[in-house]
Amino acid sequence: MRILVTAGPTREALDPVRFISNRSSGKMGYAIAAQARRLGHDVELISGPVALPPPRGIRVVNIVTADDMLAAVKKMVRRCDVLIMAAAVADWRPKKPATRKLKKASGPPRITWEATPDILKAIAPLKKKSQVFCGFAAETHDLAREAKRKLREKNLDVIAANDVAQNDRGFESDNNALTVFFADGRTLNIPLSSKANCARKLVRALADFWAQKKK
8 A cells, every 4th residue: 555644844934044833743644654664555754844763664755834745745645545644734824924034123023924725625636536535633622523524624534633732642742542533434542552553553444444445
């Protein structure tokens, strides 16, 4: 099975030295890529800026911004069987980043914001019937409701939801717990454990789902 994984955060420039981003460390996405490779799959990884070594035997495409990630996904998605969007893409960016460093003495800058591209919505028209698209929902509340909304609105087959409001899991942690919702109504609960274990169970579930979809 050919698997394409996105991981890590994206960054959007405020000025040449500052940016807006989020707390994603990339550990979940990298664990998914590594476990998929260990299970014998052909894996490619699109990674935002992280402090992690590249997984062995996996082609890594490094990106910075949401636009970068969208371009990379568009280029690579056609050759995968399963897409796993584990990256945490920054939702907003300054409409006009400063070309010079903003000086503290000038006071807080006035910034006009605009939305970054919704990558899953943008690539939905490219999805083939044989492909499985899996998204991630990192939420602090209403986990199931928000995950199911994204599952419907983003033309996904599967979505893995995780609670990032707790300190023992999620962002920057080595552990996670996932609630995986399938478009056919099934739910898989992966209890709190290492991200490697969560990744292994998720990849196996997606492989089974893809195999059933092919029949």
